[in-house]
Amino acid sequence: xxxxxxxxxxxxxxxxxxxxxxxxxxxxxxxxxxxxxxxxxxxxxxxxxxxxxxxxxxxxxxxxxxxxxxxxxxxxxxxxxxxxxxxxxxxxxxxxxxxxxxxxxxxxxxxxxxxxxxxxxxxxxxxxxxxxxxxxxxxxxxxxxxxxxxxxxxxxxxxxxxxxxxxxxxxxxxxxxxxxxxxxxxxxxxxxxxxxxxxxxxxxxxxxxxxxxxxxxxxxxxxxxxxxxxxxxxxxxx
Numbered sequence: 194x195x196x197x198x199x200x201x202x203x204x205x206x207x208x209x210x211x212x213x214x215x216x217x218x219x220x221x222x223x224x225x226x227x228x229x230x231x232x233x234x235x236x237x238x239x240x241x242x243x244x245x246x247x248x249x250x251x252x253x254x255x256x257x258x259x260x261x262x263x264x265x266x267x268x269x270x271x272x273x274x275x276x277x278x279x280x281x282x283x284x285x286x287x288x289x290x291x292x293x294x295x296x297x298x299x300x301x302x303x304x305x306x307x308x309x310x311x312x313x314x315x316x317x318x319x320x321x322x323x324x325x326x327x328x329x330x331x332x333x334x335x336x337x338x339x340x341x342x343x344x345x346x347x348x349x350x351x352x353x354x355x356x357x358x359x360x361x362x363x364x365x366x367x368x369x370x371x372x373x374x375x376x377x378x379x380x381x382x383x384x385x386x387x388x389x390x391x392x393x394x395x396x397x398x399x400x401x402x403x404x405x406x407x408x409x410x411x412x413x414x415x416x417x418x419x420x421x422x423x424x425x426x427x428x429x430x431x
Contacts (some may be wrong), residue, residue, distance in 0.1 A: 194334025195237035195430075197290050197411045200379060202243045209251045211319065212258060213263065218270055223277045228283035238288035239280075243320070246340075252297075252320035255314055262313045269319040273326020276311060283291065286334035290430070294339040295365045315405055321368050321415045328373035338430055349404045349419060354385065357403040382428035392416050 201240035210216050224239075231239050245251050254265050254365070282289060299316045344357040361383065369377045391399040392412045405415045423431050 195234075195288075196233045197238055197240040197288070198227055198234075198236055199240045200224070200242065202241060209249075211269060211272065212260070216396075217275070220421075221275060223283060224276060225279040225283050228280040228287060231247040231287065232284040238284070238336075240290045240292075243291060243293050245317075250316045251316040252323070253315070254318050265319060266312070266322040269322030270326040270329070272324035272407045274329045275326070276323075276325045277330035279330045281321055281330060281335060285332045287332075288336045288338055290329075290338040290340070290384070292340040294337065294341070295321070295362070296339075296341050296344060297303065297367050298368065300363075308364060313387050321426075324368075325370050325373060328369065328376045331376055331380060333380075338384050339381055340384050340386045345423070346391060346399050348385065348389040348390075348423065349415075350408075356385070358426065359387070378417055382430070383426065384430035385423035385427045387420055387423055387431065389416075 208216065227239050231237075252259060252269075254262055260268070265353050280289075295319055298312070298315055309321075312321055317361070339361075341357055341361070344353075344360060346359060348354050365377065366374065388399055392405075392415060394400040395402065401412075401415060405412060408415065411420070420431075
């Protein structure tokens with residue numbers, strides 16, 4: 194029904210730099226073009242893959258950067274705000290489909306009441322600033338579609354999906370600035386991820402063999418049941 198232009202965040206080419214103005218001007222320029230292409234070709238929007246494929250902790254705050262944590266966080270938020278501004282100028286009603294979103298904040302404990310305050314030490318702490326900047330500039334007609342990839346990949350029954358929903362309601366709300374809470378509620382939708390490998394893998398981390406045996410279901414039956422539940426729990430896309 195809808196097409197999305199596939200793009201990948203600056204994660205695995207070895208050149209990501211939060212403090213490099215020239216680098217970011219190039220990124221803004223490129224994403225303005227992507228948004229224009231998506232609009233002119235009748236796409237619903239872009240897919241923006243934020244995963245750090247190089248495992249280099251690109252959004253981790255490092256004191257060696259020469260900036261304090263608040264300064265680095267504010268800059269990340271400025272980057273996100275400008276990123277969304279240039280995209281929105283080209284395509285105000287754009288849908289940005291992200292496989293990962295706030296669930297990329299590694300190290301965040303679900304029962305930690307001071308989640309936001311402790312971001313300085315999290316592997317992806319600065320990403321929260323970038324995402325809040327995106328929300329700062331998100332136009333009224335635009336939408337974020339969140340795949341919650343890791344949680345979706347491991348969803349093996351209805352309880353897993355209730356936990357996935359609870360993470361969004363509890364943790365994500367703590368990570369978004371008060372002025373952006375309305376956009377989190379009204380302009381962010383859930384698209385539960387499904388990983389076919391989980392149904393055939395013989396070893397963890399994504400392996401449903403034990404769960405299939407416990408429920409006495411074949412891989413096809415288990416997949417059919419879980420995919421149906423994923424559709425039911427999703428807002429619009431899966």
